[in-house]
Amino acid sequence: MESGFKVTAENAVQKALQMGAGMAESYLSNGKELVIEVRNGEVETMKLAGDRGLGIRVFNEGRTGFAFTTDLGDTAVDEMVTQAMANARSAEPDPRRTLPQPSPSYPQMDLYDPSIKAATVEHKIEMARNMEKEARSFDQRVSVIESSTYQDGEAEVILVNSHGISLQYSGAYCGMYIALVAGSGEDSQTGFALDYTLLFKDLDPVRLGKEAAHRAVRMLGAKPGRTQQATVVLDPYIATGFLGVVAPALSAEAVQKGRSLFAGKVGQQVASELFNVVDDGTLANGIASAPFDGEGVPTSKTVLIQKGVLQCFLHNTYTAAKDGVQSTGNGVRGSFKGTPEVGTTNFFLQPGSVSQEQIISEVNSGLYITEVMGLHTANPISGDFSFGASGLWIENGKLSHPVRGLAVAGNIMDVIKNVDAVGSDLQFFGGKGAPTLRISRMSISG
Structure with a gap:
């Protein structure tokens, strides 16, 4: 960490106080990212990009102002503070806009794997080539590799506020992604795989x-299915997509704005007893783990739904002040260019104890969904959804044949109440994860 960065962040806070701010907070991040795309064994794109800047929030008599700069020189920082003070003057006052006090302790975690940086670019290119090569050699019907990508990044974060918080951490991640097409005659089907982790190995x-x-390849020859009510099994990627629909409704901000289907249901049974949802900013090797959130509040493990019963919501400092509770450490910040919003960290459905194979073996007739279209169109307030789906039909406990062109409709609350099996195969896709899920009954249209 360049020592001058912390001094810059501290000076910005002091400058704001000198200009009359009642409270001030500076957030500085310095990151870089490498992306390597390979196609047909050749490097198609290699990009190394950096992103560095400072954002400041100032508070004066309940009014909040924000500004940021990518120029960390003294003059530019002074101009940023001046702009934030001007923005505060035109804001509506809200006494619950405040800053957290320093915490007695913060989680200790190792977020920086030096082997990510130590690995040569040539080695990273070779990894992307190998991924492409393995895909092609898997089956001769793999016809097009759309993208075989290696990616890594590192970031340093400094947060200082006028209550005495002065924090910093460094982190790094790496990941790979491949998208491809398999074809047979007139039929073509897509496939993908991805993995993002904090550990290069x-x-x-x-x-x-x-x-x-x-x-x-397993989807080649897919035929349309027929309209019926059936048991549905969601593969971990699709289950994670469903969880992504639920996530915004578990934010206290959504509840306070009347935009959550969970509003007023704390302490009530909202899902199957097998359904346990956790947000854990301290998770070992979690891609979204950090010792503190975007406001300097220690991250924590928050159990949101336990045995189907809604326990609580995710909070930042502002929503916590409105509800008279403590922040859960979920003041998430996309970058120095924005203010902290309530968001998830490592958000996941806790795994069960049964294998995916066992879950499928218990289905007499049903659908194993491997791909959906339009899940993002689900209504986050009512929970209603309708999306296109394809996958594999299950007959007598075995995957039988591929099916496509189906529409699945229902309500997210009914789906989570009708979960009758949760797999042991928890898989993360970025900051969200889920195992295989089985839903006892859903409406499928052919």
Whole structure:
């Protein structure tokens, strides 16, 4: 960490106080990202980009102002503070806009794997090549590799406020992604695989290449299905997508604005007893783990739904002040260019104890969904959804044949109440994760 950065952040806070701010907070981040895309064994794109800047929030008599700069020189920082003070003067006063006090302790965690930086660019290129090669060699029907990508990044974060918070941490991540097409005659199907982790040694390009090819090849020859009510099994990626629909409704901000289907239901049974949802900013090797959130509040493990009963909501400092509770450490910040919003960290459905194979073996007739279209169109307030789906039909406990062109409709609350099996195969896709899920009954249209 360049020592001058912390001094810059501290000076910005002092400058704001000198200009009359009652409270001030500066957030400085310095990051860089490497992206390597390979196609047909050749490097198609290699990009190394940096992003560095400082954002400041000032508070004066309940009025809040924000500004940011990418120029960390003294003059630019002074101009940023001046702009934030001007923005505060035109804001509506809200006494619950405040800053947190320093915490007695913060989680200790190792977020920086030096082997990510130590690995040569040539080695990272070779990993992307190997992923592509494994996908092609898996089956001759794999016809097009749309993208075989290696990515990594590192970031340093400094947060200082006028209550005495002065924090910093460094973190790094790495990941791989492959998207491809398999074809047979007139039929073509897509497949993908991805993995993002904090540990370089955990990346497995061979596994990812084979997984993407398998996802595409198994869907070749898919036929339309018929309209019916049936048991549905969601693969971990699709289950994670469903969880992503639930996530915004578990934010206290959504509840306070009347935009949550969970409003007024704390302490009530809202899901199956097998349904346990956790947000954990301290999770070991979690891609969204950090010792503190975007306001300097220690991150924590928050159990949101336990055995189907709604326990609480996610809070930042502002929503916590409105509800008279403590922040859960979920003041999430996309970058120095924005203010902290309530958001998830490592958000996941806790795994059960049964394997995916066992879950499928218990289904007489049903649908194993591997791909959906339009899940993002689900109504976050009512919970209603209707989306396109494809996957594999289950007959007598075995995956039988691929099906496509289906529409699945219902309400998210009914889905989570009708979960009758949760797999042991928890898989993360970025900051969200889920295992295989089985829903006892859903409406499928052919």
